[in-house]
Structures are given as C-alpha cells and as structure tokens.
Amino acid sequence: MMDTFQQLWLGFQVALTPTNLMFAFIGVLAGQLIGVLPGIGPSAGVAILLPVTFGVNPVSAMIMFAGIYYGAMYGGTITSILVNIPGESSSVMTCLDGYQMGKKGQAGKALGIAAFGSFFAGTIGVIGLMFFAPWLAGVALSFGPPEYAALMVMSLILIIGLTSQSMAKGIACFALGLFMSVIGVDVVTGQPRFTFGQVEFLDGIDFVPVAMGVFGIAEVLDSLAEGKVDMKNVKLRFKDLLPNLRDWAMSIGPIIRGSFIGFFVGMMPGSGATACSMVSYATERKLSKTPGRFGTGAIEGVAGPEAANNAASVGGLVPLLTLGIPSSATTAVMLGGLLMFGLRPGPLLFEQNPEFIWGLIASMYIGNLMLVILNTVFIPVFVAAVRIQAAFLLPMIVTFTIIGAYSMQNSMFLVWLMLGMGVVGFFMKKLGYPPAPMVLALVLGNTLESAFRQSLQMSQGNLGIFFERPLSAFLMVAAFIMALFPLFMMGYRALKKRLAAG
Numbered sequence: 001m002m003d004t005f006q007q008l009w010l011g012f013q014v015a016l017t018p019t020n021l022m023f024a025f026i027g028v029l030a031g032q033l034i035g036v037l038p039g040i041g042p043s044a045g046v047a048i049l050l051p052v053t054f055g056v057n058p059v060s061a062m063i064m065f066a067g068i069y070y071g072a073m074y075g076g077t078i079t080s081i082l083v084n085i086p087g088e089s090s091s092v093m094t095c096l097d098g099y100q101m102g103k104k105g106q107a108g109k110a111l112g113i114a115a116f117g118s119f120f121a122g123t124i125g126v127i128g129l130m131f132f133a134p135w136l137a138g139v140a141l142s143f144g145p146p147e148y149a150a151l152m153v154m155s156l157i158l159i160i161g162l163t164s165q166s167m168a169k170g171i172a173c174f175a176l177g178l179f180m181s182v183i184g185v186d187v188v189t190g191q192p193r194f195t196f197g198q199v200e201f202l203d204g205i206d207f208v209p210v211a212m213g214v215f216g217i218a219e220v221l222d223s224l225a226e227g228k229v230d231m232k233n234v235k236l237r238f239k240d241l242l243p244n245l246r247d248w249a250m251s252i253g254p255i256i257r258g259s260f261i262g263f264f265v266g267m268m269p270g271s272g273a274t275a276c277s278m279v280s281y282a283t284e285r286k287l288s289k290t291p292g293r294f295g296t297g298a299i300e301g302v303a304g305p306e307a308a309n310n311a312a313s314v315g316g317l318v319p320l321l322t323l324g325i326p327s328s329a330t331t332a333v334m335l336g337g338l339l340m341f342g343l344r345p346g347p348l349l350f351e352q353n354p355e356f357i358w359g360l361i362a363s364m365y366i367g368n369l370m371l372v373i374l375n376t377v378f379i380p381v382f383v384a385a386v387r388i389q390a391a392f393l394l395p396m397i398v399t400f401t402i403i404g405a406y407s408m409q410n411s412m413f414l415v416w417l418m419l420g421m422g423v424v425g426f427f428m429k430k431l432g433y434p435p436a437p438m439v440l441a442l443v444l445g446n447t448l449e450s451a452f453r454q455s456l457q458m459s460q461g462n463l464g465i466f467f468e469r470p471l472s473a474f475l476m477v478a479a480f481i482m483a484l485f486p487l488f489m490m491g492y493r494a495l496k497k498r499l500a501a502g
Contacts, residue, residue, distance in 0.1 A: 004130060011358030014059060015366055020359065023060040027067020028367045032374065034068065035075020035091075042072035043330040050337055058341035059356050063363040065337060069330050070122055070313040070364070073273065074371050077114045077306055081107055083397050085216035090273035090309035092439055093281040095215055097294060097301030104297050108379050112242045113251050113299055114306040115375035121259035121307035122368040125314025128263050129321075130361055143268050145454035146465050150475035151268070152448035155275045156441060157482050169433045177438035180205045181445025188453060200413040207443050208408060209418035212401045214435040217422025220394050222429055242376070243299070251303035254284045258307030266312025267319055273309035274443050280308035295434075314364065321345055321357065 014020060034045040045068045053061035076091035081098035094114070101110040143151075156174070183194045184204030195201035243251065258280040265276045284304040285294045294301050320331045320338075324345035338345055343353060350357050405418040425435050459465035467473045 007354060007358045008130065008362060010354060011360075011362030012365075014355050014359030015063065015362040019057070020060050020063055020363060021366070023064040024067050024363050024367045025370055027064035028071035028074075028371050028374070030064075031068040031071020031073075032075040032371070035072035036078055042069050043333050045072070046330055046333045046337070050333065050340070053337070058338075058343060059359045061337060061341065062334070062356070062360050063367075065334050066317070066360060066364060067367045069316075069334070070310055070367065071371060073306075073310045073313050074115065074118055074375055076309075077118075078111065081110045081114070081302070083216060083400075084219045085397070085401060086211050090277045090305075090312070092211060092215075092274070092436055092443075093277045093305040094302055096281070096436060097296070097298045099219075100295070100297035101299065101302065106297065106299075109243050109247055109299065110302050111379050112376060113247060113303050115372050115379075116243070117251065117255040117258070117303045117307040118310040118375075119368050119372035120255055121262060121311040122314060122364065122371075124259040125263045125266075125311040126361060126364045126368075129314055129318060129364075143471070144469070145451045145458060146469050146472040147475065148268075148451035149448060149455050150466055150472040150479065151265075151275070152444055152451060154475050154479040154482065155278060155444055156448065157479050166432065170437050173428070173433050173435065173438040174441045177441025178445045180210070180438075180442045182449065187450060200411070204446070205417070205442065206408065206414070207439065209405045209414045210421050210442060211439050212405060213418040213421025213423075214425030214428065214439060216397060216401050217419060218425030218429055218435070220397055221422060221426040223394060225426075242379075247299050250299055253287075254280070254300045254304035255307045257283060258304040259311045262308035262311030263315040265308075266315030273312035273316075274440070276308040276312040277305035278440055280304040321349060 015024070030045060030049070031042060034042055046065045049064070049068070053064070073090060076086060077094055077098070079085045080091040080094040081102050084095050084099040086092045086095050098110045098114070101107060156178075179194075181204075183201055185191070185202055186193055192202060258277075261280045261283065262273070262276040265279060266273060281294075281301060281304060284300045285291045288294065288298070288300065316331050320335060322345070324335065335345065343349060343356065401418060402415055405414045406412065408414055428435055455465050456463075465472075466476050
C-alpha cells in the first residue's frame with residue numbers, strides 16, 4: 001500500500017511539470033471539442049495527433065492522448081443535453097433524459113450532474129487502475145468470444161425495454177437496428193449483404209449519421225411541426241444552474257453504481273463505453289421506484305450513464321497497459337503510440353518505466369479536475385446558447401449536423417442518409433417508437449455477430465459452447481431471465497387481477 005502511494009507521489013512530480021500540465025490541458029480540451037463534434041471521435045483525434053508527437057517525450061504524448069480519450073466523454077454530453085445530438089455513441093443514453101431536462105429548463109442541472117458525476121467516476125476509475133490493474137487484467141484476459149457474445153446478448157436484451165412503454169415497439173426498433181448492423185460486407189465470406197447494388201453500403205451503415213438523424217434532425221422537424229422550441233424558460237443565474245441537495249440525493253447512488261459498472265465492464269476488450277452507459281441506465285431504471293419517470297427528464301438517467309462512460313474510458317486502459325490488449329478503437333491507436341515510443345505494454349512496463357506509468361496515472365487526476373472546472377464554469381455559456389431564437393437555432397443545428405456527417409468521409413451519401421433517418425426519426429417520434437433501441441442495436445450488432453461466429457468456429461458449430469464456460473453460461477442465463485421476466489410479470493398481474501375479480 002505504502003509503495004503504491006510512493007509511486008503515486010512520483011507520478012505527481014512528473015505530471016505537475018509545466019510541460020506535462022500543458023499537454024494534459026491540450027488533451028482534455030481537444031477531447032472536449034472532439035466529443036462535441038459528431039463524426040470525429042476520440043480514436044480519430046488521437047490518430048490525427050499521433051504524427052505530431054514525433055520527438056515529444058513519451059509521457060507528455062500519452063498524457064495528451066489519455067486526456068483526449070476521457071475528455072471526449074465529457075464533450076459528447078453537451079450536445080446530447082442541449083440539442084439532442086449524441087457526440088459519441090456512449091452519449092445516446094444521456095439524450096433520453098438529459099434533453100428532456102433541458103426542455104424543462106433544467107439543462108444546467110443536467111450538465112452539472114454530468115460533470116461532477118464524470119469527475120467522481122474518473123477518479124474511481126484511476127484508483128482502480130492504481131490498485132487492481134494486474135488482477136483486473138487477468139479477469140479481462142479470461143473473456144473470449146463466447147463471453148463477449150453472451151455479454152452482447154445480455155446488453156441487447158436490456159435495450160428492448162429501455163425507452164418505450166410498448167414492448168412490441170421496442171422490439172420492432174431493436175430488430176430494425178440489428179438489420180442495419182449487418183448491411184455491408186460479410187467479415188467471414190467477403191460477400192456483400194443487403195447493399196442493393198449501392199457501393200456506399202459496402203462499408204456498412206455508420207452510427208453517427210443515423211444518430212444525428214433520428215435524434216437531432218428529427219427534433220428539428222418536430223419543433224417546426226409543433227411551432228415551438230421549449231428551452232426559453234432556462235434561468236441563467238449560476239446558483240440555479242447547479243444541482244441542489246435533492247438532485248444530489250437522487251444522483252449519488254447512480255453515480256457510484258455507474259462508476260463501478262463502467263470501470264469493470266469497460267476493461268473488457270470489445271465492450272466499450274456504449275455498453276457501459278446502457279447497462280447503467282437499465283440498472284437505474286430497474287432499481288427506481290418510479291421507472292416511468294425515465295425518458296421524461298429523470299436526473300438519475302443522466303448521472304448513471306455519464307459516470308459509467310467516463311469510468312469505462314479509464315477501465316479501457318487496464319488491459320492496454322498490463323497486457324497490451326486494446327479494448328476499443330481509441331486504445332488501439334494509443335497502443336500504436338506506445339510501440340512508436342519503444343514502450344512495450346505488459347507487467348514489465350510498471351517495473352521498468354515507473355515514471356511513465358505513474359506520471360500517466362497522476363495526470364488523470366489532474367485532467368479530470370481540469371474538465372470538471374471547465375464544464376462547471378462554462379455551464380452558463382452552454383445554457384445561454386439554447387436560448388437563441390428558433391429562427392437561428394434550428395438552422396444552426398441542421399448546419400452543424402450536415403458538416404458533421406459530411407466530414408466523416410467527405411461524402412454526400414452520409415448527408416442524405418442522415419437527412420433520411422431524420423425523417424424516419426420524426427415519424428417514429430410521432431408514432432411512439434423509441435429511436436434508442438435501434439441506434440444501440442446498430443452499434444452493438446456487429447460486435448455480437450463477430451463474437452457469435454468466432455464462438456461457433458471454435459466449437460465447430462456447437463451452440464453448447466455458450467453454456468460450457470462458466471462466465472458465458474452465467475451471462476446467458478442472466479440474459480434469458482431478463483428476457484422472460486416481463487412475460488412472467490404480465491402473467492402474474494393477470495392472475496392477480498383474475499383472483500381479485502373472482
């Protein structure tokens with residue numbers, strides 16, 4: 001224990017040098033901007049800046065890359081709450097209640113609880129990285145394709161009932177998202193699937209234009225149809241913009257649970273912050289005494305997922321630093337940076353390069369503090385932005401989304417796809433079909449298919465592989481219980497009603 005604190009003190013001596021403080025600030029600020037701008041993503045941000053770091057001290061460069069990674073989680077929150085556009089896939093869950101809070105004049109509270117919850121979760125994640133990294137890496141290493149497939153099955157079952165009062169509508173949107181996830185080239189056979197002869201579909205359907213369409217563009221169309229924009233009643237006094245004691249009382253439990261869910265699930269390669277935020281949201285809805293509040297502006301629906309996705313960004317560094325296994329696209333690029341600097345991840349990295357490891361860990365405390373200060377100080381500025389008249393605000397949102405979609409591949413096809421999904425999202429909104437299950441199924445569908453097919457190749461087509469391994473068997477059984485539980489409750493209520501009647 002004392003050795004750990006001595007190493008951490010060494011890390012702060014490294015991280016608090018003027019050069020490293022500057023790189024930490026550049027990283028978190030760049031990450032925040034990347035999170036705000038849909039279509040870029042932290043992996044692209046790190047990849048773009050990687051060549052710039054040639055000749056830079058490896059500690060400074062990795063401090064900046066880590067700052068971009070967890071800073072992007074903060075940034076994606078801002079557009080999710082203010083204009084209903086998730087900057088990252090992990091921010092989809094924040095849209096559900098964060099934007100509704102904004103429409104009720106509580107955008108500042110949503111942004112505040114997201115910032116403080118993210119700071120707490122990031123700190124918990126760094127503590128976990130300090131004390132438990134080698135052991136947690138061993139747990140992550142026990143995950144193979146069957147475990148990933150089982151985890152994805154459980155996650156996708158959680159999706160269906162998240163955001164709709166109608167199970168049938170949730171399943172319909174979920175099925176549409178799964179169908180969209182298989183469009184493109186089959187990763188095993190190389191054959192095109194459901195491309196309908198369109199070359200643009202060979203790369204598959206990307207999450208970003210779909211999410212911007214069904215959330216952002218659909219909200220613009222709905223505002224035009226209703227003839228109003230609902231964020232004019234936001235108070236701009238600073239004390240009114242921060243969470244009060246009642247908000248904290250409702251949020252502290254979700255923040256703590258989200259922090260642990262995000263860290264432990266996020267360290268599993270392939271799970272990612274999206275699955276963590278979704279599991280956190282589902283957990284809070286299940287534990288709530290008033291689950292009907294979720295989706296209408298429940299502050300717990302912001303606090304839990306925001307804590308989870310930030311803790312996941314730190315958890316993702318565990319297998320990277322201890323085993324050299326990237327858990328996401330961003331950590332894969334960071335692995336390339338480590339190798340470029342001549343540093344080989346693994347247990348010896350902690351022994352041979354303590355200044356590097358502990359300087360990086362200490363910088364995360366500092367970077368999280370920088371982010372929470374930035375995000376709380378500028379809350380009035382963010383909230384004031386949504387008070388712009390609709391005649392200016394709505395065209396700005398449309399322009400913002402078009403630039404984001406086009407910049408992904410410099411392709412007008414993605415712009416038309418986004419606008420088309422906006423029309424689809426508008427009608428889904430009017431008919432009561434929730435867009436979140438569709439978008440999340442699109443994000444997780446590819447991971448499920450890849451893990452499922454790899455598992456069947458390992459077992460030569462035997463489905464029993466999912467129940468022969470203890471961890472995958474546990475996850476599959478849990479998934480089946482979750483799937484059957486609503487049917488059991490329906491039968492129980494019907495029986496109770498019948499007995500009461502007669």
